[in-house]
Amino acid sequence: MTADGEIIHFDNVGLRYGTDREVLSDLTFTLHAGRFYFLTGASGAGKTSLLRLLYLAQRPSRGGIRMFGTDVITLPRAELPVMRRRVGVVFQDFRLVDHLSAYDNVALPLRVAGHSEQDLAGPVRDILEWVGLADRMDAPPATLSGGEQQRVAIARAVIARPAMLVADEPTGNVDTDMAAKLIRLFDMLNRQGTTVVVATHDLDLLRKVPDSLIMRLDKGRLSDPTGALRYPPRKLT
């Protein structure tokens, strides 16, 4: 994070896949630490593509991106994994490892980072408890409901305490009540200081986080270039 609380800055970013037309154009915005952002827009507007830029799964075709004060465009490839570890990711389809228990799925990022079993056991149990799955730790994903699987995925995304959590339609495969519960988890994380970016079609979710900032994509462009529109509307300070 930089001194003024910026965690990400996009400067005139464009993205095209292959030689096709641009799917994202002229994106200039700043995300600030500790805020909650919703990314909305019609199907095909470019939400997933923009999130992929945020979690460094994709490089832009043009423009500049600064993350945590570092220019990621010129960052050597070998340094990308360290930067990626600062961003947790949650997907609509959970993407859990089928043959691992809930516990082992959540432990995975800490094991990859080299933590000992002794050190990681406490945090993994604590976070599974926090998402309400203390009694399902040994369950393989296939035996969990969609909402339970998504809570494991959220626990896995935040176990290494990322500065930012990025979620792509995280409530797309759960019912309305579970969607509200998942958004409450994101909100709690945000209140503890994690910057949160959630892409969603579901405009009802936006009302559940009153202080959220809305980024609206329209055919690859941000219709509010400052990303500062609020929903419900609130006076800007």
Ligand SMILES: Nc1ncnc2c1ncn2[C@@H]1O[C@H](COP(=O)(O)OP(=O)(O)OP(=O)(O)O)[C@@H](O)[C@H]1O
């Ligand atoms: N790997 C790819 N190769 C080529 N074109 C792609 C690729 N991924 C996405 N696109 C195109 O980029 C555009 C934006 O897609 P993207 O998935 O980012 O939109 P979205 O807003 O997330 O859509 P949805 O809400 O339907 O998931 C679409 O026209 C899509 O067809």
